[in-house]
Amino acid sequence: MAAVEVHELRKSYGDLVVVNGVSFTVEAGEVFALLGPNGAGKTTTVEILEGHRRADSGTVSVLGFDPATHARAFLERIGIVLQDAGFEEDFTVLELVNLQRGLYPRRVPADALIETVGLTGKRKARVRTLSGGQRRRLDLALGLVGDPEMLFLDEPTTGFDPSARHRAWGLVEGLRDTGKTVLLTTHYLDEAEHLADRVAVMVEGRIVAVGTPAELTAGQRSVVISFRLPRGTPAAELPELGSMPVADGAGWTLSTAEPAAVLHALSGWALDRRIEIPALEVRRPSLEDAYLALVGSAAVEREDTAVRPGRA
Numbered sequence: 001m002a003a004v005e006v007h008e009l010r011k012s013y014g015d016l017v018v019v020n021g022v023s024f025t026v027e028a029g030e031v032f033a034l035l036g037p038n039g040a041g042k043t044t045t046v047e048i049l050e051g052h053r054r055a056d057s058g059t060v061s062v063l064g065f066d067p068a069t070h071a072r073a074f075l076e077r078i079g080i081v082l083q084d085a086g087f088e089e090d091f092t093v094l095e096l097v098n099l100q101r102g103l104y105p106r107r108v109p110a111d112a113l114i115e116t117v118g119l120t121g122k123r124k125a126r127v128r129t130l131s132g133g134q135r136r137r138l139d140l141a142l143g144l145v146g147d148p149e150m151l152f153l154d155e156p157t158t159g160f161d162p163s164a165r166h167r168a169w170g171l172v173e174g175l176r177d178t179g180k181t182v183l184l185t186t187h188y189l190d191e192a193e194h195l196a197d198r199v200a201v202m203v204e205g206r207i208v209a210v211g212t213p214a215e216l217t218a219g220q221r222s223v224v225i226s227f228r229l230p231r232g233t234p235a236a237e238l239p240e241l242g243s244m245p246v247a248d249g250a251g252w253t254l255s256t257a258e259p260a261a262v263l264h265a266l267s268g269w270a271l272d273r274r275i276e277i278p279a280l281e282v283r284r285p286s287l288e289d290a291y292l293a294l295v296g297s298a299a300v301e302r303e304d305t306a307v308r309p310g311r312a
């Protein structure tokens with residue numbers, strides 16, 4: 001059964017069309033990530049699914065409910081983890097968790113929940129004394145108090161240190177293992193690649209791709225070649241490689257559909273000069289590479305449309 005069904009969803013703020021005919025399905029028990037650049041319409045879409053905003057048109061079903069009706073049975077079965085939920089600063093972690101638990105008929109034990117999010121050492125600490133990452137973990141705990149069937153996670157690991165991030169990932173994996181459905185928005189592509197069963201990429205109010213991370217990366221015909229140059233060898237001396245290498249901090253990276261030709265040119269050049277090419281690597285594109293290509297080609301298409309006003 002599908003946990004979420006969205007069909008032809010539209011929403012504008014005044015003249016600004018923010019969600020422009022979006023359709024997608026999230027299966028029960030799936031971790032589904034909604035990705036896209038700032039302002040793409042992700043939060044607006046998710047807020048409509050949570051019942052916090054009304055769509056202009058289209059149909060939405062979440063756990064079989066129309067969220068716009070705010071049915072109590074619906075609200076009891078979902079959990080929402082917002083960025084900057086805003087807490088009562090003088091409550092302790094335990095007090096806040098207990099307060100929130102009172103709102104739900106089905107509850108997770110407070111101490112177990114606090115332990116799950118790694119805040120046991122802070123259970124008696126006042127909220128105002130928590131660090132940014134600890135607050136986000138408290139957000140997560142509060143989203144889970146009602147033992148929801150479906151959890152909405154809005155950029156859940158922003159501001160987390162790397163170990164807290166991995167811990168949060170483990171937590172989401174644990175939720176999936178218990179059959180919960182998770183709708184995640186994130187700007188971390190590695191997070192989506194690690195956690196999501198399927199991802200949708202949204203650009204300017206439309207979904208431009210949906211699939212498993214493997215399907216999205218398989219759609220990329222190119223592979224990524226990266227390398228560094230030996231000290232004293234300027235990039236200007238590189239041979240023609242078919243496409244321009246781009247500086248990526250540590251070295252140079254390029255995407256190509258003809259890796260054999262690029263590697264031949266690069267290694268022939270290095271052998272002629274009797275130099276090595278440090279950190280030479282050929283890899284499949286990551287979800288991040290696929291995402292950047294999708295977002296980039298959506299932008300190119302828009303420019304095309306703009307110069308040819310006759311096109312629909």
Ligand SMILES: Nc1ncnc2c1ncn2[C@@H]1O[C@H](COP(=O)(O)OP(=O)(O)OP(=O)(O)O)[C@@H](O)[C@H]1O
Nearest residue numbers: 013014016018036037038039040041042043044045
């Ligand atoms: N209440 C509002 N009134 C007017 N415009 C709004 C309102 N809320 C959002 N917008 C605009 O709608 C567009 C989409 O915003 P939305 O928050 O849905 O994007 P997003 O994809 O979640 O972005 P981000 O990744 O930055 O969180 C933006 O241009 C934003 O400025």
